[in-house]
Amino acid sequence: MSRIAIIGAGMAGLSAAYDLTRAGHQVVIYEALPQTGGIASGFKAPHWDWSLEKFYHHWFQSDRHMMGLIEELGWRGDVLFPRPYTVVYIDGRFQPLDSIPEAAKFTLKHFPIWDVARFSLVGLYLRLTPWWQPLERTTADAWMRKWVGARVYNALWRPLLVGKFGEENLNVVNMAWLWARLKTRTTRLGTFVGGFQAFFDRFAAVIEERGGDIRLNTRVQQIRRTQEETRGRWAVVTEAGTETFDAVISTSSPHAMAEMTPDLPESYTAKLRALKSMGAVVMIASLKHKLTDYYWHNLPKEAGFPYLAMVEHTNFIPPEHYGGDHIIYMGDYLPQDHPYLDMRQEELEAIFIPALARFNPDFRPDWVKAVWLFRTRYAQPIPPVNHSQNIPPLRTPLPGLYFASMSQVYPWDRGTNFAVEIGRRVARELMEDLHPS
Numbered sequence: 001m002s003r004i005a006i007i008g009a010g011m012a013g014l015s016a017a018y019d020l021t022r023a024g025h026q027v028v029i030y031e032a033l034p035q036t037g038g039i040a041s042g043f044k045a046p047h048w049d050w051s052l053e054k055f056y057h058h059w060f061q062s063d064r065h066m067m068g069l070i071e072e073l074g075w076r077g078d079v080l081f082p083r084p085y086t087v088v089y090i091d092g093r094f095q096p097l098d099s100i101p102e103a104a105k106f107t108l109k110h111f112p113i114w115d116v117a118r119f120s121l122v123g124l125y126l127r128l129t130p131w132w133q134p135l136e137r138t139t140a141d142a143w144m145r146k147w148v149g150a151r152v153y154n155a156l157w158r159p160l161l162v163g164k165f166g167e168e169n170l171n172v173v174n175m176a177w178l179w180a181r182l183k184t185r186t187t188r189l190g191t192f193v194g195g196f197q198a199f200f201d202r203f204a205a206v207i208e209e210r211g212g213d214i215r216l217n218t219r220v221q222q223i224r225r226t227q228e229e230t231r232g233r234w235a236v237v238t239e240a241g242t243e244t245f246d247a248v249i250s251t252s253s254p255h256a257m258a259e260m261t262p263d264l265p266e267s268y269t270a271k272l273r274a275l276k277s278m279g280a281v282v283m284i285a286s287l288k289h290k291l292t293d294y295y296w297h298n299l300p301k302e303a304g305f306p307y308l309a310m311v312e313h314t315n316f317i318p319p320e321h322y323g324g325d326h327i328i329y330m331g332d333y334l335p336q337d338h339p340y341l342d343m344r345q346e347e348l349e350a351i352f353i354p355a356l357a358r359f360n361p362d363f364r365p366d367w368v369k370a371v372w373l374f375r376t377r378y379a380q381p382i383p384p385v386n387h388s389q390n391i392p393p394l395r396t397p398l399p400g401l402y403f404a405s406m407s408q409v410y411p412w413d414r415g416t417n418f419a420v421e422i423g424r425r426v427a428r429e430l431m432e433d434l435h436p437s
């Protein structure tokens with residue numbers, strides 16, 4: 001039995017802890033926040049039955065690692081897959097575009113038949129091909145422009161890329177990112193009864209029953225090698241003191257990993273620091289009335305909305321679970337130095353809330369009952385051309401030290417499904433190293 005420290009009680013850290021405790025290892029999980037779940041965690045107003053994700057979250061039916069884990073836990077009956085509706089703001093209207101028949105209807109109406117044929121063939125090719133490697137050699141912007149043609153690209157794909165990564169990254173993001181996105185999306189979207197936080201609380205309880213020690217509100221300040229071979233090879237430093245372990249897994253952001261681990265060689269920290277990501281801001285408002293009939297509203301930047309997406313959560317999960325409140329998210333992905341990431345909540349409310357009248361002319365500011373604001377600088381990894389050569393391995397160059405983050409799930413885009421996969425993979429690699437036989 002080995003003593004193992006895990007930094008982070010998000011989906012990756014918990015998944016690693018689940019397999020390590022099951023194999024009989026003694027695991028301590030350090031989590032800086034007051035709850036488990038990381039970016040996918042939730043919160044609850046006093047009159048709500050269900051928790052609400054701080055950043056909008058759902059599962060896809062293709063999330064096989066997540067669903068496989070839930071199956072193993074025997075909780076499949078607690079996963080719901082409603083069919084909420086997604087619309088895109090095009091030509092001054094919200095257009096449903098989230099299924100093949102709807103997309104076909106829309107393109108037939110707006111583009112020449114030759115464009116529609118190219119659009120359909122490209123869509124089919126990307127859904128079917130398993131070979132993403134040639135696609136990472138070019139940008140999504142260049143590849144799509146070439147194969148679907150400028151008209152369809154500019155109307156449908158460019159706004160998606162600009163929304164996620166900004167104009168400045170159009171000549172950076174590779175085509176494998178778009179391939180992965182199209183490959184994994186389904187129209188039915190899933191959640192857990194009680195919200196994602198209910199899942200995390202139950203999952204954490206299983207790990208604790210097996211002896212896992214989850215320490216919330218405990219930020220790790222430093223991970224360093226110790227010379228005391230008999231008491232473990234790694235020291236984890238927190239405000240409460242220093243403890244030693246046989247191995248450490250960090251699931252923090254790459255930047256935080258580079259900062260807190262001074263023993264890492266420059267060759268590895270340079271790789272960590274080279275991983276770039278977008279930040280995210282999400283404002284949540286509970287309203288007295290229903291705003292729209294749709295769940296997800298995609299808002300192209302040029303349409304002048306102050307955010308990229310408006311998500312009416314209670315068109316996915318009924319308002320009864322939130323004491324009758326109608327819940328909306330207003331969210332955007334932003335460069336790390338964007339003023340929205342530091343602005344005071346009142347200032348952001350003054351920018352975000354008035355735009356709700358564009359979704360429903362009856363909207364009045366007095367519909368708003370409460371507002372919450374969540375932000376993170378590490379939200380969306382940016383995958384440049386030939387990115388597969390830049391991914392730092394889960395085994396760091398220092399024996400016994402591992403790193404697993406959403407920047408390493410490439411070619412897949414980040415998601416709790418891939419956090420399960422990488423968390424279980426890093427646990428497997430660690431156990432192989434402990435018991436090479």
Ligand SMILES: Cc1cc2nc3c(=O)[nH]c(=O)nc-3n(C[C@H](O)[C@H](O)[C@H](O)COP(=O)(O)OP(=O)(O)OC[C@H]3O[C@@H](n4cnc5c(N)ncnc54)[C@H](O)[C@@H]3O)c2cc1C
Nearest residue numbers: 008010011012032038039055057058219220252379415416
């Ligand atoms: C806006 C937005 C929307 C998203 N939508 C979806 C979605 O619909 N579906 C989906 O599946 N995924 C979605 N994701 C992605 C998903 O949230 C992540 O891929 C996943 O949660 C990552 O899990 P993780 O464990 O790798 O990292 P995290 O969740 O970031 O967990 C890392 C944990 O480490 C802790 N930590 C970091 N440093 C330290 C330290 N020094 N000491 C102690 N603790 C530390 C952090 O507090 C955090 O809890 C979304 C993400 C964003 C930003």
